[in-house]
Amino acid sequence: MIEVYAPASIGNFAVGFDSLGAALAPIDGTLLGDIVAVSPATRDEFICSGEYAHKLPSDANENLAYQCLVHFRTHVAPSMPCVKLELKKNLPIGSGLGSSACSVVATFAALDQFAGTALSQVELIELMADFEAIVSGGRHYDNITPCYLGGLQLTGDLIPDKSISLPVDKNWYYVAAFPGFSLNTAKARSVLPRQLSMHASVEFAQRLSAFSTLLLTGRFDNALSIMSDEIAEPYRAPLITGFSEAKAALPELGAEIVSISGAGPTLFTVCKTLEAAQQCAQWLEQNYINEQGFCHICKLDNAGTRQL
Ligand SMILES: Nc1ncnc2c1ncn2[C@@H]1O[C@H](COP(=O)(O)OP(=O)(O)OP(=O)(O)O)[C@@H](O)[C@H]1O
């Protein structure tokens, strides 16, 4: 049997709408992501289990992991022996934690290993992005590549091999708080402006290029000082109950940055110390999340998708 884990991720990472994303590893060792197990069988079988399985359509044909299996068998490895594929759905749907990307990445990575197809990194990333595009209403790689490769990834079609890994300050902690309700990605994309002004376009380019260069040259505090989302956050914040209050309160507890993870409603902070991260997590647990929500203090997951 092959069992593959794919981590949750923060799309956009505030400065890089559709172009920057980071994989998350909770410091308490929780596996915050989906797991796909593939084993030989007499006919193709699909099982969806895990905490959030009941939130997905009961028809396998509507489950992305099963759709990936069908696509893989038809277009990539027609002679692959029959398999039992189990998706352990551990990430909430419509969370802003790259839930759909997680299932897609774990499934293709597991099938590639099981079938011995040895697809190249770029071939796999393109396959994965095709499926992410189907559900999210736009082709973007900022959950796919961090989830697959780990770390912080500057990512997109213009980028050689689709992705470049960026360094971060080893002292940074990330608090990720899922409030316990869903926000559909396609809906959260539909509220964005169709066009940007010349001023906004130039500023976005400056901010993302400066942020990336500052990280690459180890000027981490300078990078933090320009880490903000002027593209999506102003339009999405009104869709997320409690976000504006959290954004106002958390800097006083030590958050350097407060922004939306992916399309939301998960909120993330960057903190420079564990104490600050703990204070933010406590506030978020008391004021941002409901009974269905959760909050994790994280580092980046530098391993990305891996066999367990
Ligand atoms: N295995 C799966 N994992 C996640 N979503 C799935 C899966 N299979 C089918 N879906 C459907 O895909 C859609 C995913 O919605 P959406 O893109 O909003 O979620 P998300 O991936 O969690 O968002 P985000 O990328 O912001 O974290 C839902 O309609 C869901 O029912």
Ligand SMILES: N[C@@H](CCO)C(=O)O
């Ligand atoms: N970059 C995407 C991420 C979706 O998780 C967006 O913000 O819509």
